[in-house]
Amino acid sequence: MTIPFTHILFLAILLFAMGAACAMTRKNLFMILIGVEVMLNAAGIAFVAAAMRWQDMNGQIMALFVMTVAAAEIAVALALIVCIQRRTRYTNVDHCSMLKG
Amino acid sequence: MKPVLFLLISFPLLSALILALIGRCLSRRTVETIACTAVVAAFVLALTAFLLSGQKVQSLTLAQWFSAGSFQVDMDIYYDPLAAIMALMVTFVSSLVHIYSVAYMRREGGYVRYFCFLNLFVFAMLVIVTAGNLVFLYLGWETVGLCSYALIGFWYEKPEAANASAKAFVVTRLGDVAFGIAIALCWINLGHLSVSGINDSAASLDSQAAGIIGFLLLLAAIGKSAQLPLAVWLPDAMAGPTPVSALIHAATMVTAGVYLLMRFFPVIQGSPLVMALIACIGVITICFGALAALVQKDIKRILAYSTISQVGYMFLAVGAGDLAGSLFHLISHAFFKSLLFLAAGCVIHALHEEQDIFRMGGLRQKLPQLFWLFLAGTAALGAFPLTSGFFSKDRILLAVFLQPQAIYKVLWTIAAMAAVITPLYAFRLFFVVFFGQPHADRSQAPAPAPVSHPSVPNLMTWALWPLAVLSLFAGFLNLPVNWAGNEWLTHYLAMLPGAARELHASPEMESTMQLGSALITIVMVIFAWIFYGSRIQPSECNDETFQKKLHTLFLNGFYLDQFYQTWIIAPYRKTAEFLWHKVDAGWVDAGLDQSARSFLTLAERLRLWTTGRVSQYVSMMVTGFTLILCSLTVTWWYLQI
Numbered sequence: 001m002t003i004p005f006t007h008i009l010f011l012a013i014l015l016f017a018m019g020a021a022c023a024m025t026r027k028n029l030f031m032i033l034i035g036v037e038v039m040l041n042a043a044g045i046a047f048v049a050a051a052m053r054w055q056d057m058n059g060q061i062m063a064l065f066v067m068t069v070a071a072a073e074i075a076v077a078l079a080l081i082v083c084i085q086r087r088t089r090y091t092n093v094d095h096c097s098m099l100k101g
Numbered sequence: 102m103k104p105v106l107f108l109l110i111s112f113p114l115l116s117a118l119i120l121a122l123i124g125r126c127l128s129r130r131t132v133e134t135i136a137c138t139a140v141v142a143a144f145v146l147a148l149t150a151f152l153l154s155g156q157k158v159q160s161l162t163l164a165q166w167f168s169a170g171s172f173q174v175d176m177d178i179y180y181d182p183l184a185a186i187m188a189l190m191v192t193f194v195s196s197l198v199h200i201y202s203v204a205y206m207r208r209e210g211g212y213v214r215y216f217c218f219l220n221l222f223v224f225a226m227l228v229i230v231t232a233g234n235l236v237f238l239y240l241g242w243e244t245v246g247l248c249s250y251a252l253i254g255f256w257y258e259k260p261e262a263a264n265a266s267a268k269a270f271v272v273t274r275l276g277d278v279a280f281g282i283a284i285a286l287c288w289i290n291l292g293h294l295s296v297s298g299i300n301d302s303a304a305s306l307d308s309q310a311a312g313i314i315g316f317l318l319l320l321a322a323i324g325k326s327a328q329l330p331l332a333v334w335l336p337d338a339m340a341g342p343t344p345v346s347a348l349i350h351a352a353t354m355v356t357a358g359v360y361l362l363m364r365f366f367p368v369i370q371g372s373p374l375v376m377a378l379i380a381c382i383g384v385i386t387i388c389f390g391a392l393a394a395l396v397q398k399d400i401k402r403i404l405a406y407s408t409i410s411q412v413g414y415m416f417l418a419v420g421a422g423d424l425a426g427s428l429f430h431l432i433s434h435a436f437f438k439s440l441l442f443l444a445a446g447c448v449i450h451a452l453h454e455e456q457d458i459f460r461m462g463g464l465r466q467k468l469p470q471l472f473w474l475f476l477a478g479t480a481a482l483g484a485f486p487l488t489s490g491f492f493s494k495d496r497i498l499l500a501v502f503l504q505p506q507a508i509y510k511v512l513w514t515i516a517a518m519a520a521v522i523t524p525l526y527a528f529r530l531f532f533v534v535f536f537g538q539p540h541a542d543r544s545q546a547p548a549p550a551p552v553s554h555p556s557v558p559n560l561m562t563w564a565l566w567p568l569a570v571l572s573l574f575a576g577f578l579n580l581p582v583n584w585a586g587n588e589w590l591t592h593y594l595a596m597l598p599g600a601a602r603e604l605h606a607s608p609e610m611e612s613t614m615q616l617g618s619a620l621i622t623i624v625m626v627i628f629a630w631i632f633y634g635s636r637i638q639p640s641e642c643n644d645e646t647f648q649k650k651l652h653t654l655f656l657n658g659f660y661l662d663q664f665y666q667t668w669i670i671a672p673y674r675k676t677a678e679f680l681w682h683k684v685d686a687g688w689v690d691a692g693l694d695q696s697a698r699s700f701l702t703l704a705e706r707l708r709l710w711t712t713g714r715v716s717q718y719v720s721m722m723v724t725g726f727t728l729i730l731c732s733l734t735v736t737w738w739y740l741q742i
Contacts, residue, residue, distance in 0.1 A: 020723055023719055023723075024716055024720045024723060025716060026716070027716065032715075032719075093714075093715040093716065094713075094715075096715060097713030098713075099711065099713070100711055100713030
């Protein structure tokens with residue numbers, strides 16, 4: 001049996017909202033990063049679902065792109081976190097406030 | 102002919118360039134030799150050109166200057182009898198002044214600068230005289246102004262010299278602006294700028310256009326020739342070295358205005374109103390200069406006011422349409438006034454820079470040679486019978502009298518009365534300086550003027566003899582018919598477009614007028630002798646208030662300077678200060694400051710958004726994106742329906 005398209009979309013929305021909430025509320029840099037990853041994967045799920053719904057391979061290709069971007073992003077982000085940790089001795093995002101107005 | 106004219110102009114320019122570029126590397130003797138040689142060579146060339154050309158008119162182009170579209174200006178030369186006479190006079194006086202300057206400036210430091218500008222002046226004056234089109238003439242016109250500025254301010258450390266040079270420059274600039282407009286109007290109305298072209302087609306101008314162009318040319322001439330109401334710069338210009346006063350401010354540059362009017366006489370002739378205006382300005386200036394000269398105490402200021410007055414006669418002659426008479430007086434005035442200035446320079450030099458005539462006195466025994474030279478100049482200035490000034494001034498008065506219009510009769514009366522004053526102030530100067538005793542109030546002055554053995558370098562007095570001879574005998578250039586003369590100058594100028602003609606006066610009338618003016622002159626000389634000759638003359642009268650007031654009025658040049666100070670300079674200064682303090686500082690600057698401050702306040706508010714909390718940034722971003730997407734969705738949805 002096939003899962004209805006709307007169900008998958010609801011799953012994606014749910015995941016995206018949870019990721020966004022995580023990115024917005026958490027102070028720990030790692031947790032923010034995880035939130036961003038969740039949001040990206042929610043988008044990937046939506047793409048795959050759309051590909052199945054319309055029988056179009058472009059959606060799957062986009063999902064592959066999203067995964068690639070996520071990998072690249074996590075590599076840069078982890079390097080940045082290491083950098084920040086070395087400078088401020090914390091991985092808490094509230095300590096990164098040098099550009100405060 | 103072309104090489105002669107080309108070299109005539111380029112010799113002084115070349116010398117000025119050499120002195121400007123490498124003059125400081127050369128010895129003093131070399132600098133003086135270069136400067137004098139160039140000018141004397143120019144004189145020889147002017148003489149050659151004069152002898153070669155006869156009465157022919159030479160029109161030639163030396164070089165292309167510039168062109169813009171159909172508008173093309175070349176370095177044209179227009180050499181006619183008028184230019185020939187002027188070039189001859191300019192180079193002759195310049196040569197003598199250069200030679201005189203060698204002695205006069207022998208102790209001054211800035212001799213390279215001095216001779217450089219003096220040479221440049223001769224070049225520019227020759228450009229004015231021989232220019233074949235208006236733009237080239239304007240080049241010379243501006244350059245003489247520049248040289249005049251630089252030479253009046255030769256002792257630029259002295260504030261009065263610096264101020265006088267700036268004043269002369271600014272006041273003559275007023276006339277130059279009018280000249281610039283006149284050039285543009287000539288181009289618009291006539292379509293060409295060449296001297297011959299303008300004069301040939303002047304008849305086709307309607308009287309209104311001719312009047313406007315003529316009026317603008319008159320303004321230019323008034324500025325350059327120090328006529329009323331722009332006469333104020335000339336007395337102050339005496340702050341420069343005396344040879345400069347002799348050359349620029351007596352013989353040549355101040356007569357450039359008269360020359361301009363003579364050059365474009367056909368245009369001026371097109372408007373009788375402008376002609377009458379020229380004559381009126383001339384007459385008023387004659388009276389102004391003569392009365393002011395009557396009471397001055399500074400020897401150079403007397404001569405300066407007398408120059409203003411004498412140039413007024415030339416204007417009057419142009420206004421009466423008598424070009425030959427105007428040029429005749431111009432030439433004789435150039436000789437006797439440069440003689441007087443140079444002789445005055447000798448006197449000042451001998452008395453160690455003393456310029457007050459009432460502190461001189463009794464120089465007849467001490468400077469006998471100068472006494473005779475000065476006498477020649479004074480006699481010519483005072484129109485003593487048989488001197489050059491006598492013939493030239495009479496010719497002008499006769500020409501004015503013969504004009505049919507009623508206004509010229511009035512002008513003749515005034516000019517004749519002013520001619521009574523001329524010998525009075527001329528001989529007052531002469532008697533006070535060379536006779537009598539030095540003025541008594543020497544005790545209050547720190548340095549007594551007369552020195553025991555006043556001495557003048559020989560070179561300086563030698564340079565004066567040719568001028569003295571010409572002052573006395575230049576009348577033969579245009580000896581009237583009733584003196585068995587043939588009016589050579591009038592015939593020589595007969596080719597000139599305009600009014601070069603014989604006066605057609607009956608010999609009886611001519612003789613009567615000459616006799617009358619001779620008698621008046623002699624009477625006035627006697628008067629001057631009675632007033633100033635023998636006894637010590639107090640320099641100011643004490644009792645009568647009216648006389649004293651009149652004296653102060655004349656002494657201050659009719660308060661013309663104060664008039665400009667009160668009515669033009671002070672309001673201008675007030676306006677400028679208003680614009681500076683109120684408009685610029687008050688509105689423009691303050692407005693900018695205010696807007697900058699408001700941006701600063703805005704920025705202070707905006708920076709509160711940057712809290713430094715990353716979670717807030719992210720929230721804002723998410724909210725923003727959500728809003729954008731929502732609005733896009735809603736729009737899309739509406740479009741679908």
